[in-house]
Amino acid sequence: MAAKEPQSQSKTKTSAQESRPSRPRLRGKVALVTGGSRGIGFAIARTLAAEGCSxxxxxxxxxxxxxxxAELRRLLPRRPNAHHDNGAKIVAEVCDVRDPNSVASLFAMVKQRFGRLDVLVNxxxxxQPAVAIEQTSLxxxxxxxxxxxxxxxxCTRAALPLMQAGATIINNLSVAARAVFPNFAAYNASKHGALGFTLSLRDELIPRGIRVVAxxxxxxxxxxxxxxWPDAPRERMVDVESVAQAVLYAVLLPPNANLSEVVLTPTGGAL
Ligand SMILES: NC(=O)c1ccc[n+]([C@@H]2O[C@H](COP(=O)([O-])OP(=O)(O)OC[C@H]3O[C@@H](n4cnc5c(N)ncnc54)[C@H](OP(=O)(O)O)[C@@H]3O)[C@@H](O)[C@H]2O)c1
Structure with a gap:
């Protein structure tokens, strides 16, 4: 007869247990999320980890x-009746994506530790502060x-040698990659440039079977x-979980399909 669960655990599930899917769908896969410590990146990392992904x-x-x-480690799915995880790992590595040496040592670590990469989330x-062009410092x-x-x-250049057919690259751009916002020229220029890079990358990688998602x-x-805009009304914005779910959907598509552009906007009207 199975041992009786302690009352507190059988009655109330923790939030980590609730977000664990019953059948992890990314078991054995390896993902890297830059800026995965907070915000959208952390929500994506949490969603992938809950699916059994390293x-x-x-x-x-x-x-x-x-x-x-530490929070992500608590989410890794466990085998039924086992006290250890399914082999998936959570690794935290300090890296400044602006610095080529920092990026090189990040991917050297990934190569040494895992030997491959299935999902790259850039x-x-x-x-930037909202300022007119004349006030935009160098x-x-x-x-x-x-x-x-x-x-x-x-990050993309360093990741590609570790990626095989079936892998996915998600580039988190913004609606600012297509729309423009006055007083945000630097942000707009960076995201428009990143969209150009992403679309070029997408076509370049089609023959290699690597999907690229904007x-x-x-x-x-x-x-x-x-x-x-510190006082911006957060309650009218998209929540990070919705963005993470869209990423998961794109990652789980069969290899012969791609959700090449994913646009998520708030439904509550302009901010
Ligand atoms: N929030 C939005 O409304 C929104 C909308 C569209 C697109 N996006 C895009 O979504 C992405 C994530 O934004 P977020 O809203 O989640 O922002 P966030 O909460 O401020 O998180 C940003 C993340 O990026 C990391 N980061 C920043 N600069 C970095 C650097 N040089 N090297 C390595 N990591 C760095 C941060 O960690 P450290 O500070 O510790 O480095 C943090 O983990 C961004 O590309 C943003 O443009 C956001």
Whole structure:
């Protein structure tokens, strides 16, 4: 006869248990989420980990990364009646996507630890203060371009040798990759450039069977808004879970299909 569960566990499920699917669909796969320590990236990492995927998360702040990794480890699906996980791993690695050396050591670690990469989520990104062109300093410009565009290029270039047919690259762009917002020229330029890079990459990788997804969320409730509109109404924005679910849907498609452009916008009207 099976041992009786302690009352507290049998009656109330933890939120981690509730978000675990009954049959993990990404068992044995390896994903890397840049900027996976917070916001949209963390929600994507959580969704992939709950499906049994090994996940590497990166960011610049080591303390936040370590805390987020500990939370993800609690989510890894466990075999029934076993006290160990299914072999999936959560790895936190400090990396600044603007720095080619930092990116090179991140992917050297992935190669050494896993030898492959099935899902790359290029998510790390920043906004900018709302300023007219004349007030846009070279630092504001360089920060946006180096993080949102050059970082995406550096990570993709370093990841490709580890990726095989059937793999997926998700580039988290923004609706700002197509629409423009006055006083956000640096952000707009970085995201328009990133869309150009993404579309070129998509066509280049079709013969190799690697899918490329241009993810274009509208306003999403994260800390990003602190950078230019701290009081923005988060309740009217897309929630990070919805973005993560769209990513999961794209990753789980059969190899002969691609959701090449994903646009998610709030339904509550303009902010
Ligand atoms: N929130 C929105 O409304 C929205 C809408 C459309 C698209 N997006 C895009 O979604 C992505 C994630 O944004 P979010 O809203 O989730 O922002 P967030 O909550 O501020 O998170 C940003 C993440 O990126 C990391 N990051 C920033 N600069 C980095 C760098 N140089 N190297 C490595 N990691 C870096 C951050 O960690 P550290 O600070 O520790 O480095 C953090 O993990 C961005 O590309 C953003 O443009 C956001």
């Amino acid at each position: 996940v590497v998360i990166t960011g610049r702040d080591g303390a936040t990364l370590a805390k987020s990794a 998510n790390a990104g920043i906004a 630092d504001i410009w360089r920060d946006a371009i180096d993080t949102n565009l050059t970082g995406l290029f550096l 993810l274009m969320p509208g306003a999403t409730a994260t800390d990003l808004w602190q950078q230019f």
